[in-house]
Amino acid sequence: MLSRIAESLFWIGRYIERADDTARILDVQTQLLLEDATIDEAQTCRDLLSCMGIEPADAAEAGVDMFGAVTIDQVLRLLAYDPQSPSSIAAIIGSARESARGARETLTVPLWEAINTTWRPIPSGHFEALRPPYIFSWVRERAALINGTADATMTRDEGWQFIMLGRNIERADMTSRLVATTALSSGAGQWTSALRASGAYDAFLRTYRGIETDRAAAEFLLLDRLFPRSVVFALDRAEQALVNLTGDPRRAGFQDEAQRLIGRTRAELEYRSLTDLVEDLPDEMERLQRTCAAATDAISRRYFAGSEALAWKGVGA
Numbered sequence: 001m002l003s004r005i006a007e008s009l010f011w012i013g014r015y016i017e018r019a020d021d022t023a024r025i026l027d028v029q030t031q032l033l034l035e036d037a038t039i040d041e042a043q044t045c046r047d048l049l050s051c052m053g054i055e056p057a058d059a060a061e062a063g064v065d066m067f068g069a070v071t072i073d074q075v076l077r078l079l080a081y082d083p084q085s086p087s088s089i090a091a092i093i094g095s096a097r098e099s100a101r102g103a104r105e106t107l108t109v110p111l112w113e114a115i116n117t118t119w120r121p122i123p124s125g126h127f128e129a130l131r132p133p134y135i136f137s138w139v140r141e142r143a144a145l146i147n148g149t150a151d152a153t154m155t156r157d158e159g160w161q162f163i164m165l166g167r168n169i170e171r172a173d174m175t176s177r178l179v180a181t182t183a184l185s186s187g188a189g190q191w192t193s194a195l196r197a198s199g200a201y202d203a204f205l206r207t208y209r210g211i212e213t214d215r216a217a218a219e220f221l222l223l224d225r226l227f228p229r230s231v232v233f234a235l236d237r238a239e240q241a242l243v244n245l246t247g248d249p250r251r252a253g254f255q256d257e258a259q260r261l262i263g264r265t266r267a268e269l270e271y272r273s274l275t276d277l278v279e280d281l282p283d284e285m286e287r288l289q290r291t292c293a294a295a296t297d298a299i300s301r302r303y304f305a306g307s308e309a310l311a312w313k314g315v316g317a
Contacts, residue, residue, distance in 0.1 A: 006162050007304040008103035012115070013166025015096035019089045020143035021174030022079055024197040025052070025181060027136040031193050032185055033072055039185070045070035047184040051177050051282075052079060052087055080135060081128050089139055090122050108153040111146070118142040161241045165299070168238040169262075172231045173292040179221055179231075180285040191217035198229050218278050223269060231288065235266040238295075245303070257298035265291045 029048050033041055046066055049059060056066040062085060064074045083090040097119035100112055107115075121127040130138060147167070154160045175198070182194040191214045195201040204220045205212070207227075224230040242259045254260040265288060269277070277284060 003304045005103050005106055006158070007300070008099040009106065009159050009162040010166040010299070010304075011099045012096055012103070013163040013168075014170040015092050015099065016115075016143050016146050017167045017170035018174060019092045019096070019139055021171065021178065022052070022087075022089050022092070023136040023139035023143075025174070025178050026076065026079060027133055028178065028190070028193045028197040029181065029185070030072060030076075030132055032190055036188060041072060042069045044185060045072055045075045048075055048181055049078065051181045051184070054078060054087060076132060080132070083122060089135075090127055093119050094122055103159075106159050108149075110153050111149045114142075114146045114149045118146065158245060161244045162303075165238055165241040165245070168234040168241065169292050169295060171229060172234040172238065173289050175221060175229055175231050175234065176285040176288045176292075179218060180282045183218075183281040183285075194221065200227060200229060203227055215274065215278060218281065219274055222277065223274070232266055232269055235262050235269075238262050239266065242299075256302065258295040258302070261291055261295045261298065 025048070029044060033039055033044065049064075049066060049070065054066070059066045059078065062078055062082065064070060064078060077088075078085045079087055080089045082088050083094060085091060097115055100107060100115045104112060121130075127135075150160075150163060154163070178194055178198065182190050192201070192212065195204050195217055198221060200220060204217065207220065207224070208216050220227060220230065222231045225232055225236070227233055239259060239262050242256055242262070246256055246259070254263065269288075
């Protein structure tokens with residue numbers, strides 16, 4: 001497979017997942033601000049922008065002072081509506097469509113149509129007219145449609161593995177950001193909101209037999225081996241995609257740098273005590289995001305040689 005096509009497929013997986021997860025994180029934070037009047041809106045917004053990788057200089061260019069009284073409307077503009085903001089859902093969907101155009105010959109017709117139809121409301125201006133929380137629901141539905149169409153119409157060849165690799169690395173990264181922003185929030189019931197936004201609430205209640213604690217919710221989102229949006233599950237699937245791409249089961253060690261990075265991080269999470277892990281969740285999640293960025297660099301060097309590396313907002317390697 002051409003490196004250009006492989007890179008486009010990898011980033012389609014990442015872009016769609018990031019749009020989905022950005023909507024989920026914004027849904028949690030806007031609900032908390034609406035339901036709890038004691039929450040400091042400006043501090044919550046600053047923490048949210050920081051967790052999503054928005055630097056003060058970038059925010060200033062968009063007219064937002066991250067050292068001042070940031071409002072949720074400004075956050076929504078930067079992270080949802082403004083197509084000129086690289087971290088916004090509108091920009092991410094546009095990038096997914098551009099990547100799909102680049103790999104048009106390898107995509108199935110239904111998958112291309114699902115991505116292209118999702119992009120159309122953005123240039124038409126209809127996207128900007130959508131109001132939260134409807135926009136969060138719409139983005140989740142469109143991401144589910146695109147992922148489901150890919151699952152149902154693509155053969156499990158290299159192209160599929162690159163989409164799965166991108167999707168799962170992004171899912172691990174974004175679940176870590178959801179956990180970090182939830183840990184920083186001072187509102188009551190923030191973990192319940194995080195579970196609901198992840199679609200994990202019902203599964204969580206069944207797993208823990210109705211007993212809700214913040215510690216159990218963090219454990220479920222980070223370490224559950226059966227829940228598809230947990231960090232450990234996503235890292236395990238990313239590892240498997242790399243094994244399938246390599247097609248060379250080795251008896252010892254790892255030649256693939258991305259596989260070594262992801263596997264080591266997954267093992268550290270699984271074998272570390274939960275008490276140590278939750279003691280400083282924001283810093284732990286930042287380390288995980290750095291691993292995802294480093295793994296992406298390693299994948300780019302090995303599989304996308306000759307292609308221009310794509311910049312991505314967030315924690316650098």
